[in-house]
Amino acid sequence: MPDMKSVLVTGAARGLGLEFCRRYLADGWRVHAACRTPEKATTLMALAAGSPGELHLHRLDVTSARDGAALAGALGESSLDLLINNAGIIGPARPGGEIPDEAAWSEAFRVNCQAPYRLTRLLADALGRAENGLVVFLSSTMGSIGNLAATNAVPYRTSKVALNMAARSLSIEFRDRFGVLIVHPGYVRTDMGGPGATIEAEESVAGLRRLIDGFEPARHGGFFDYQGKALPW
Ligand SMILES: NC(=O)c1ccc[n+]([C@@H]2O[C@H](COP(=O)([O-])OP(=O)(O)OC[C@H]3O[C@@H](n4cnc5c(N)ncnc54)[C@H](OP(=O)(O)O)[C@@H]3O)[C@@H](O)[C@H]2O)c1
Numbered sequence: 001m002p003d004m005k006s007v008l009v010t011g012a013a014r015g016l017g018l019e020f021c022r023r024y025l026a027d028g029w030r031v032h033a034a035c036r037t038p039e040k041a042t043t044l045m046a047l048a049a050g051s052p053g054e055l056h057l058h059r060l061d062v063t064s065a066r067d068g069a070a071l072a073g074a075l076g077e078s079s080l081d082l083l084i085n086n087a088g089i090i091g092p093a094r095p096g097g098e099i100p101d102e103a104a105w106s107e108a109f110r111v112n113c114q115a116p117y118r119l120t121r122l123l124a125d126a127l128g129r130a131e132n133g134l135v136v137f138l139s140s141t142m143g144s145i146g147n148l149a150a151t152n153a154v155p156y157r158t159s160k161v162a163l164n165m166a167a168r169s170l171s172i173e174f175r176d177r178f179g180v181l182i183v184h185p186g187y188v189r190t191d192m193g194g195p196g197a198t199i200e201a202e203e204s205v206a207g208l209r210r211l212i213d214g215f216e217p218a219r220h221g222g223f224f225d226y227q228g229k230a231l232p233w
Pocket residue numbers: 010011012013014015016017035036037060061062063085086087088089111138139140141184185186187188189190191192193194197
C-alpha cells in the first residue's frame with residue numbers, strides 16, 4: 001500500500017515505545033518497530049494481528065552502529081514519515097554526592113545521546129524523501145538546566161542535556177529536509193517511571209500524538225512537554 005504513512009520507533013517492545021506502536025498500528029500506519037530482541041516482542045506481535053496497520057520488526061540495539069546501518073539498509077529507497085527516537089535508560093539514579101560508576105555513565109551517553117544522533121543521520125535520506133518527514137527525540141525535564149530541582153541521576157540528566165544539544169544541532173543542519181521535535185513525555189508509569197509516576201503511557205502518547213500531528217514549522221527544533229508546553233533548555 002504505497003499511501004500508507006510510515007513510522008520507525010526504537011525501544012518498541014515495552015513502555016512508551018510499545019504504546020506508540022499500538023496507536024500507529026490502530027491508525028493504519030506502516031510501523032517499523034525496532035527492538036533488541038524482536039523474537040520476544042510477543043505483545044507487539046499480538047497488537048499487530050487484526051490491526052489495520054502493518055508491522056515490520058527489526059533487530060536494533062541502538063548502541064550498535066552495525067544494527068543501525070542494517071536497519072537503514074532494510075528501508076532501502078523508501079521514505080520514512082516519522083522517526084521516534086524513544087529507547088533510553090535511566091542509568092545509576094542515586095542522589096548527588098556520589099561519583100557514578102564511569103562505565104554506567106558512559107552507557108547512558110551512548111544509549112540516550114549518541115545512538116539517537118547516529119540513527120537520525122543514518123535515516124536522514126529516508127526522512128528527506130517523505131513529504132513532511134519528522135523526527136521526535138524522547139528527552140526529559142531531567143535534562144532541563146533551567147528546570148533543575150533535584151541532583152539525583154546525574155548520568156541520565158547529563159545524557160539528556162547532551163541529547164537536547166545533539167537534536168537541536170540536527171534540527172539546524174537538516175532544517176530543509178525534515179522537522180525535529182524534542183519532547184518530555186511526562187512522568188509516566190512504565191518500567192522506567194515506576195508505579196509512583198503520575199500518568200499512564202496512553203495519556204502521554206495521546207498528548208505527544210497531538211504535538212506530532214499538529215507539527216508546525218514554528219516548533220521546529222523546540223523542546224516541549226506532552227501537553228505542548230514549551231520547556232526551558
Ligand atoms: N517514563 C518516564 O517517566 C519518562 C520521563 C521522561 C523521559 N522518558 C524517556 O522516554 C523514553 C521511553 O521511556 P520508557 O519510560 O518507556 O522506558 P522503559 O519502560 O524503561 O523502556 C525503555 C525502552 O528502551 C529500550 N532500550 C534500552 N536500551 C536499549 C538499547 N541499547 N537498544 C535498544 N533499545 C534499548 C528498552 O528495550 P529492552 O526491552 O530491550 O530493554 C525499552 O524498550 C526514554 O528515552 C526515557 O528516557 C521517560
